[in-house]
Amino acid sequence: MYDRHCQLSFDLQQTPTSIVQPCEYVKQLHQYISQANQMAQQNIEQQQQGAKSRYNQNKRNPSYDVVDYVCVARVGMRPKLASKNDGPYKITQKRGQLSYIVQDSRNLSDVKQVHVQRLRPYCQLQ
Numbered sequence: 200m201y202d203r204h205c206q207l208s209f210d211l212q213q214t215p216t217s218i219v220q221p222c223e224y225v226k227q228l229h230q231y232i233s234q235a236n237q238m239a240q241q242n243i244e245q246q247q248q249g250a251k252s253r254y255n256q257n258k259r260n261p262s263y264d265v266v267d268y269v270c271v272a273r274v275g276m277r278p279k280l281a282s283k284n285d286g287p288y289k290i291t292q293k294r295g296q297l298s299y300i301v302q303d304s305r306n307l308s309d310v311k312q313v314h315v316q317r318l319r320p321y322c323q324l325q
Contacts, residue, residue, distance in 0.1 A: 261315060261318065261320075263290050263293075263299060263315075263318060263320075264290070265290050265291065265292065265293060266289065266290065267289075267290050267320075267321075268286070268287045268288065268289055268290075268304065268321040268323075269286060269287070269288050269290060269299075269301065269318045269319060269320060269321050270284035270285065270286030270287060270288070270318070270319045270320075270321050271284060271285050271286055271288055271301060271311070271313055271317055271318060271319075272284050272316075272317040272318075272319065273285055274317070284319055285303075286304075286319075286321055287304050287321040287323075288301035288302060288303055288304065288311075288313075288321075289301065289302050289303075289304050291310070294312065296315075297314055297315045297316075298312060298313070298314055298315070299312070299313055299315065299318065300312050300313075301313050301318075
């Protein structure tokens with residue numbers, strides 16, 4: 200931009216070279232490319248670690264016990280003023296770390312397997 204070379208974070212400082220033999224030039228070029236690849240790999244790892252830490256910062260890790268009451272988030276389209284959750288549901292069984300079997304407290308034949316991300320704690324209004 201503005202007739203200047205853009206300096207990137209992974210640009211390597213290349214020492215000025217004099218006229219060398221072709222085989223020597225190829226060796227230098229291979230060294231330069233391998234250094235650039237190493238720097239790119241390090242940069243990728245740093246960016247991945249940063250993205251992981253930013254993601255985990257706001258991640259909820261809820262854990263529910265059997266017999267807890269929860270609301271289940273609705274999926275798909277719904278009218279503008281409709282409730283976002285159904286419930287209350289009673290947890291009847293835990294399947295693995297992320298999945299629960301829930302039973303509707305009003306309709307006992309309504310049993311679902313639900314992922315933990317769709318569950319919200321049920322707070323009864325008094």
